[in-house]
Amino acid sequence: MAHTSHTSLEDFYQEMTKKLGKDVESIFPKGLHKDIGHFNVFDIAQTIEKIRMTSEMPYNRRKYYKISLIRGKNRAEYADKIIQIQNNALLFATPKVPYHWVPEDPQQSGNFCVFTEDFFIRDRVHNGLQDLPIFQPGNVPIFEIDDELADEIQLLFNKIKKEINSDYIFKYDLIRNYVVELIHYGQKLQPASKLSTSNDASLRVVSLFIELLERQFPIETSEQRIQLKSAKDYADRLAVHVNYLNKKIKESTGKTTTEIIAERVIQEAKILLKQTKWNVSEIAYALGFEEIAHFSNFFKKKTSLAPLEFRT
Template sequence: MKPRETLEEFYILHGKEHDQDAHCNVYRREDFECSKNLKPVYRRDFYKVSMMCEGTGILSYADKFIKIDKPSIVFLNPLIPYSWEPTSSVQTGYFCLFTEEFVSSELKNESLSQSVLFKAGGDHVFFPDEASIQLLKNVYESMLNEAQSNYDNKYSLLRNYIQIIMHEAMKIQPPQTYAQHSNASERISMLFLELLDHQFPVSLDNVMLLKNANEFATQLNIHTNHLNKALKETTGKTTSEWIAGRVMKEAKSLLQFSNWSVNEIAYCLGFEHSSNFIISFKKKTGDSPNQFRKRILSKS
């Protein structure tokens, strides 16, 4: 799984020019090679709200996949690792892409804060009825026109259109048509280990984002117990054991090969207080971080 995909890389993949000053863009699927397979990516730095009008395909994330064979609306945020496999040559519809900079307090207001657009867990695919399909088509057409206009406040208007799409989706009952992959435990374990591996190496500008079992499970869109069960079944270790082991490995490496302070190492590894890191490290190794560093360096 690729660790990260930027908006610019997404445009390059689809052979399009990228306007770096535009924090929101709208397209027709048929004009953007949306039939192209999208491989799993750990983290994208943009949101995507896509409407399929014609065409079929399979959307996969974590241990679930859903066959899309009728008009649908799909919400994807930067925390959802997903892949798309088209199963038809015809792929029509619309989608909009926007960055975190585009997300305003209005777009994430109280009533919409629980929307699937902003949550890593939950359902992200909805199948609208005929009335909603027509409404959504009209909204996307208006967005297309507005995105190409010179109106000074067009981005505020585009936010309003996205809110309409979000509210419309919130009216729709989530689908109950998800299926389990035949090798679900192995797939979950593979995705988890890749997510864990891509947390590293850390730096002062790239700190550990996912720090506990609940955060990893949320990222994978599954329950913590489900993740633990899959890992225990396939690896013999729990989620917490894997995380703690990898953190300790990174901590030892940084103490040996960097000149970072203990506070800096603790910060990058996701510890709220350096004292917590020191206690955890000593419990695992028998040495404090400074004792470990002195002992290792004295041997080199």
Template sequence: MHTLSSTQQIPVHAFEPDEAVGNKSFTIAQSEGGLVYEPNLLTPHRKAYYLMVFLKHNRGRHWVDMVPYDHEDNIFYFTTPHQILIKEEPSPTWGSHLTFTDEFLALQQNAALRELPLIQNPYNGHQLRLSAADVAVVEELLAKIQAEYTRPGEWQHQMLSAYLTVLLTYLSRLYTEQFTAAEPSDDKLLLKTYQAHIEEYYRELHEVGAYAGRLHISAGHLSEVVKAQSGKPAIKHIHERLVLEARRLLFHTQQSVKEIAFDLGFSDASYFNRFFKRETGVAPAEYRTSIRKMYQ
């Protein structure tokens, strides 16, 4: 599996609109055994958009944030923006894939989609297994979306949104059935806001007080609510996000530990080493060696 050199940044693949149909924030494409060689997918990368893939038939393996997924028949794979992805090798594919952007979800008619479990992805899942009945429903909806997609007109956006809402709602029901942990409560708005701020600022802000200031509340109140809603101290959420990004970079790139430390906002590489070992039980260099041996 490819890794990036110490001088290479993990590239972010921008959304590519389909100029043929004039849709600037949503695409759908089908493959009937096609083998498209795209070298940029075979090295670690991020996508600046949502990707949903129905695989009717395919063999191979891809990775999402260091987790390998062996391809099976009748699987629905999904990823959210800015996760690190890599495909091991090109292979013939039968199926469909959808892409759409945050701007697409921001449209008034699509606002409800943001709240669906498949989009929120509270359990950080990336695949759904489909029964024969599920496959029939999904294929029918994808066919309707494909037909509407190639038929521009004044009602196209509304029809695409309607069909996509049904598809993602159906898949969200499967999501809640297949990820059986207790459902997140509706009383987690502050927790979600805090986590969203961490996602945006974790490289710059490492203290709970800094986030409390941005949220215009006291650090004590933020800590109390986050602990009550998540069962973890507020600082733990920051630390887990830093560790996740450190693991991504250690696994997928050749950046030195010192370079990774500075990239994550640590001014002292030795402190980063101690931080990582305290959080994971191993030093960064040891983690890199062991995780790469595991997947060689």
């Protein structure tokens, strides 16, 4: 398995400058300081212009949050479900849950905004984005909406676009309020009902499981730590039952979910033991073990060597 990492905001802006044919300075929000997090807003028609039909939108699975109003015929693939959107959709994206968004006609319009958790630090409405129902793992964060509601939401995006280009000293406080309003629009909606089980649902669930697994690597600092450690952790993120995930993984790979997780952890453990000077305790912590003894026993069971024996 190859290393896969999250796409950062820097990577996002590299993509956007290519799509829009502009430099970073021209699309970076005016008056935004690092101490208030990050926020920006874009027109979908401009960013999708050069993307071929049926290709995946290039800013799906990222380190930041995204809210999109997308107007056009589209398909969303989320874990073992397919959601067909015939006209308008409101979509909430979180770094926790991967999905694919596939435009199905060239007439796409709307807006999307991207923001970090830090952007809401000064917002006392809630304790954090991850605590909000709309961003909880296990939800299907895609809502089909009618033209009237889409027009209402478009007005909010228009206000955001107007403010982000203004010189108003408190504009990001105002924008934050608009984003909270967008979030409440989503939380009042019911999940999109046009769900169907795909013939290749098994392959997609396996693919998304592998993607979530690989997202946690490489371990680059001793403070970094993997968060998903068990089959249930992955099933919760994918909004499927753990028995369903285990069955599909076994059918596709011939291995259990636990075996695949363990193989990847051992692979990373070997890399860290050979390529870093971290002590075994630091490596154990980074790989999700609470006790160094548990890691040592796990490593020896899988390799027949103690961690320090392998290192030497």
